[in-house]
Amino acid sequence: MSRSQPLCPAADLPPGTTRKFIFTYEGIRREGFAANVRGHLVAYENACRHIPIPLDDDGDFFTTDGEFFICRTHGAIYEPLNGRCIHGPCGGLSLKPLRVVDVQGELWVVLPDEPPAE
Numbered sequence: 001m002s003r004s005q006p007l008c009p010a011a012d013l014p015p016g017t018t019r020k021f022i023f024t025y026e027g028i029r030r031e032g033f034a035a036n037v038r039g040h041l042v043a044y045e046n047a048c049r050h051i052p053i054p055l056d057d058d059g060d061f062f063t064t065d066g067e068f069f070i071c072r073t074h075g076a077i078y079e080p081l082n083g084r085c086i087h088g089p090c091g092g093l094s095l096k097p098l099r100v101v102d103v104q105g106e107l108w109v110v111l112p113d114e115p116p117a118e
């Protein structure tokens, strides 16, 4: 059974915008972000694959042309639809994906299942 948490009304995430959120996984508080990429909803953990620090400075995930996500620290460029780094020090690695679903006009983030307790 997947875990999920509310994000926002779908109308509050129009194309070209992002929204950050907090979630927990493996007992660790983490930050994620959801984005509307030309009508496609995506979400990832907000951690660069080069050094695990947030990609953004202040919610500014997209490149100026709106085509890619960019890490503001060292400039890694990520494909927004699949999270793959296509330029920069983490080339070939991918952002850790989450999932966003639209339930009757409300967006929910679907979180990974917690690993079983040992």
Ligand code: FES
Binding pocket: 048, 049, 050, 051, 052, 053, 071, 072, 073, 074, 075, 076, 088, 089, 090
């Ligand atoms: S921390 Fe993102 S490119 Fe270095």
